Amino acid sequence: MAYGKKVLDHYEHPRNVGSLDKDDAQVGTGMVGAPACGDVMKLQIKVSNEGVIEDAKFKTYGCGSAIASSSLLTEWVRGKTLAEAGEIRNTDIAEELALPPVKIHCSVLAEDAIRAAIEDYEGKQAREADAPDEAQLAEAV
Amino acid sequence: MSELNLPIYLDYSATTPVDPRVADKMRQYLTPDGEFGNPASRSHSFGWHAEEAVDEARKQVAELIGADPREVIWTSGGTESDNLAIKGAAHFYQKKGKHIVTVKTEHKAVLDTCRQLEREGFEVTYLAPQANGLLDLKELEASLRDDTVVVSVMLVNNEIGVVQDIGAIGKMTRERGIILHVDAAQGAGKIPIDVHEMQVDLMTLSAHKIYGPKGIGALYICRKPRVRLEAQIHGGGHERGLRSGTLPTHQIVGMGEAFRLAREELTEESARIRALRDRLWNGLNQMEEVYLNGDLEQRVPGNLNVSFNFVEGESLIMALKDIAVSSGSACTSASLEPSYVLRALGRNDELAHSSLRFTIGRFTTEEEIDYTISLIEQAVQRLRDLSPLWEMYQEGVDLDSVQWAVH
Ligand SMILES: Cc1ncc(COP(=O)(O)O)c(C=O)c1O
Ligand code: FES
Secondary structure (H helix, E strand, O other): OOOOHHHHHHHHOOOOEOOOOOOOOOEEEEEEEEHHHOEEEEEEEEEOOOOEEEEEEEEEEOOHHHHHHHHHHHHHHOOOEHHHHOOOOHHHHHHHHOOOHHHHHHHHHHHHHHHHHHHHHHHHHHHHHHOOOHHHHHHHO | OOOOOOOEEOEOOOOOOOOHHHHHHHHOOOOOOOOOOOOOOOOOHHHHHHHHHHHHHHHHHHHHOOOOHHHEEEEOOHHHHHHHHHHHHHHHOOOOOOEEEEEOOOOHHHHHHHHHHHHOOOEEEEEOOOOOOOOOHHHHHHHOOOOEEEEEOOOEOOOOOEEOOHHHHHHHHHHHOOEEEEEOOOOOOOOOOOOOOOOOOEEEEEOOOOOOOOOOEEEEEOOOOOOOOOOOOOOOOOHHHOOOOOOOHHHHHHHHHHHHHHHHHHHHHHHHHHHHHHHHHHHHOOOOOEEEOOOOOOEOOOEEEEEEOOOOHHHHHHHOOOEEOEEOOOOEOOEOOOOHHHHHOOOOHHHHHOEEEEEOOOOOOHHHHHHHHHHHHHHHHHHHHOOHHHHHHHOOOOHHHOOOOOO
16 A cells, blocks of 8 residues: 555654543543554543643554544644634545545544543543532531 | 665565576577467477477476376466366266365465355355364364365465365365365475375465466366366367366466476475574564464464564554565455454454564575564564553553443
8 A cells, every 4th residue: 555645754753642641630531443443543632721732642553544643633633722623524634644545434533533532521621510629528527 | 784675575475576597497488489389289399399398397396296297287376276176176076065165264266266156056164273273173074074075275374374284184085085175375385295195186286476477377186086177267178178278388387497496495495494484483572462373383484474462564564664574454444354364263353453474485585584573673662652552551451351432
């Protein structure tokens, strides 16, 4: 399979590889795919109090196009609000990387990953808001 | 490393280059100053000379497998030989029964031929091999029935290189009067073969796996006991009516020369190739979480099939521009299925997706092997640093306990 220039560039110089603390309330983690399918993508975002994505990191087990899709995605979401990041479509990624038809599903995975990360972050925030804070807990005892 | 020619070819099971000695011989059978005649022409010396060359090649092919030259017919390659053997025998003997036995790890030329026969009303049993790739002979024996007419088991597997015990199978089938077909496309010239000792009835041979040209093969058809086939290609009645079509003299001469060289050099060559293979395995096996696919002992010398856990095969191949190997991963939208051979061994899908096949051959050098080892080490390390599965493994997470969203 011949790869496009942009895929090769991301594959050879992946941006923002790494991990953020998944227990941090500011961090949302999306893990999608399955080892049995030959692709697993982990995308993490760190969100400021203003709802802006300050940092993004990824790790991907998958083909070169999957690695490139997730690497590109981390570049794109940095500095975006959650709403803006949630609007990224796999077709945008596929177009930017010039993915051939058989590799479209690799970009779908990236779209799934950013959605999962946002959902995880929002879930955490909602739970924080619901949970009584520690001072109240202490008083109740 | 200045003498290293990149990329390094380590895909000898896909095909081999034609040995220059073979190419020289072939050249003499093409041009006006060579022996270009039609071997079927009976009325002049152009035909006679071509026929002599074909006869000589037939002898050379027969010799490698311990057959009589009259037991060898020419085909267009391994695929055609598999088709002719299985369809030809099944059709000829269908009054006796319509049951065929084969193995899940056979080449597609055998499996797809069996599928076609199923569509024609035959019943096919596909046996699963054991985890090491070898057939459980008791299971094979238990699958044989009164209406079984053909058993087809390959000598050497093209992906994992394991060698089946054909002699033991031949004993079972001969006792029962069942036709045994053996696809030896990957075995001929690599391990010693004696078709009569192994009691094989039909054997597939291909030239381009052992330094001959592509597009030529042969089928061995046992004369004692006599095995009959129904022809699949009809025409001028060449090859005793079993396979019509003008014989491609230059291809046949090339196959003959390749088989002659293979026979002469087999012992020395297989020792050399085995040493290189072992060197490669010892090098790669220094890394963590590396698994050999297929039995190490009962295996052809030039094959190494390895899974690098937590690294996906296609991405690994991308990192290995300087070496030509093949991957067991097939993660494309058309098929998300990894290698059916590795799956048939019961390997989990991750390991199947993470596999590479290295096949070593006549022109492989020690420098090439050493270079390959260091390249693979770097690539695997780099991709593991990118892999969320490797990270989880290192954190002690049991990947089988994770609920994956299988899509
Ligand atoms: C085991 C086996 N059988 C059959 C074939 C087909 O042979 P050919 O390429 O000559 O048609 C191959 C090679 O691809 C093979 O490895
Ligand atoms: S992740 Fe399956 S082909 Fe890219």
